[in-house]
Amino acid sequence: MDEIKKKYGNTGPGYMSNKITQRFLEENWDKYPEIFRKSWVSWKNHKNKKLQKSLGEF
Numbered sequence: 535m536d537e538i539k540k541k542y543g544n545t546g547p548g549y550m551s552n553k554i555t556q557r558f559l560e561e562n563w564d565k566y567p568e569i570f571r572k573s574w575v576s577w578k579n580h581k582n583k584k585l586q587k588s589l590g591e592f
Contacts, residue, residue: 535547535548538569542558542562542566542569543558544558545558545569546558550574550576556576559576559577559580560580563577563580563581563584564581564584
């Protein structure tokens with residue numbers, strides 16, 4: 535995590551129970567995809583939420 539923090543800024547400790555980590559994921563999930571585990575349920579949920587179409591898009 536120290537190397538990631540040096541390169542990407544304050545990521546929090548990497549645990550989804552941490553508010554800083556949650557905020558970092560929300561703001562950077564598509565900006566820095568190389569640092570997130572794609573098997574991470576939190577990442578999948580956030581990706582699906584962002585890519586889901588609204589009713590007006592159908």
